[in-house]
Ligand SMILES: NC(=O)C1=CN([C@@H]2O[C@H](COP(=O)(O)OP(=O)(O)OC[C@H]3O[C@@H](n4cnc5c(N)ncnc54)[C@H](O)[C@@H]3O)[C@@H](O)[C@H]2O)[C@@H](O)CC1
């Protein structure tokens with residue numbers, strides 16, 4: 001049962017996959033009317049439990065089963081004593097929906113086809129269209145949706161806000177701006193797409209007991225697209241909410257008593273320039289929070305003492321620089337072999353003036369994380385072929401602008417675009433944003449379902465680069481996959497920002513604060 005809950009939290013489906021799963025349930029013998037009754041009972045209970053202080057609820061009913069769900073909820077709320085009004089301008093309904101409509105009318109519940117009758121409602125339930133909508137919404141429904149959006153009355157959408165594409169999250173002409181979306185059974189892909197975020201509000205999954213066997217029959221044992229969840233991230237970090245006794249014996253948060261600094265990872269950071277000295281400090285602070293055993297930071301010679309003053313524990317390598325303070329060449333002490341490090345993270349604050357350092361690191365045979373100017377150099381000057389031919393794993397962490405520069409084509413489906421980029425380059429691609437997407441060369445994809453706009457600030461990405469760089473040095477020592485480390489870093493970074501924003505407002509989450517909260521959030 002515990003495993004099923006874990007699976008349900010992680011799984012993400014397209015409209016076609018959901019339809020296939022639904023067909024299996026129906027083929028198994030579950031009557032569709034019973035399924036609708038069960039789902040709608042759960043929705044009604046959720047509304048009563050969480051939104052009980054409303055006087056009048058407007059129920060928006062469409063022609064399909066989303067509308068059927070809404071009508072069953074209308075009936076249940078009516079019997080619980082709530083004032084319910086039904087809106088529907090359609091004249092043709094699917095059979096089950098038509099039957100529920102007839103019964104609702106026979107109970108004396110008021111039904112209207114003029115939306116102006118609903119301006120006094122204090123909440124709406126949106127059952128106009130559910131998953132699988134493909135074509136643009138036309139008038140009169142389009143103008144009804146605009147009217148509802150302009151009223152700013154809270155809307156609870158059933159399954160998905162009406163008007164959103166289930167897979168891409170695109171607005172099909174117009175869409176309901178929901179305050180809450182009660183997603184039914186399994187998370188729909190579109191709800192995780194950034195372009196849907198202004199419409200979906202707070203999302204909740206209504207688990208109506210889809211059998212594990214049906215999910216796995218359609219999606220396989222390891223679904224291609226997954227949400228990054230709390231339990232998964234915590235299990236990788238080896239924490240159970242700050243109770244060390246429950247941790248696995250050796251984990252990132254519960255080290256072996258006889259570990260030593262070289263078993264906690266050795267990271268080479270290459271970052272900073274005179275113009276962007278702060279980027280080097282922030283990246284290094286992110287790395288520090290990862291608990292990396294040995295941190296080496298290559299910066300222009302002129303920044304060496306600045307870095308030492310902020311990070312006395314690090315080995316700071318001063319590199320030859322241009323007269324504008326840009327590293328010209330990576331020179332390691334004692335002619336050290338670059339492959340002796342466990343990983344390299346490079347890019348923040350480098351500028352695009354000189355590209356020889358990036359060329360040098362691309363030739364290394366250890367995991368390489370490229371961010372910021374390393375990506376810009378790759379896009380503008382070196383090209384992707386050097387990346388494709390690397391003999392060790394590469395991780396690229398672009399934001400949308402950098403992604404566009406690297407891959408040019410980004411479709412309406414951001415998640416699909418990241419998958420394509422990862423398959424084409426063989427790298428792990430991490431597209432940063434409100435819903436960060438990570439994909440590997442096999443198409444396995446993870447989406448971070450929770451974050452905060454506090455991270456929309458210069459420096460946040462530098463912290464992630466450092467944190468992620470530190471974590472990937474530990475892959476070999478902790479027997480954790482690279483992908484698990486990457487997804488965990490993303491989760492950890494956003495959770496730190498959420499905690500910091502909760503305690504200091506979204507304006508109070510500067511880079512140094514964020515780095516400090518990385519440690520605080522895991523002590524919570
Ligand atoms: N998947 C499941 O297991 C379950 C699904 N249920 C509900 O069923 C919903 C899906 O039901 P449906 O497949 O009937 O889909 P909809 O409820 O979205 O209705 C589809 C109908 O809307 C009309 N339509 C489609 N696009 C239109 C457009 N652009 N303009 C005007 N009319 C348009 C068509 O007549 C179509 O038949 C789910 O979202 C959910 O609410 C639940 O009742 C039970 C469980």
Ligand SMILES: [K+]
Pocket residue numbers: 066126127128129130157158159160161162
């Ligand atoms: K809906």
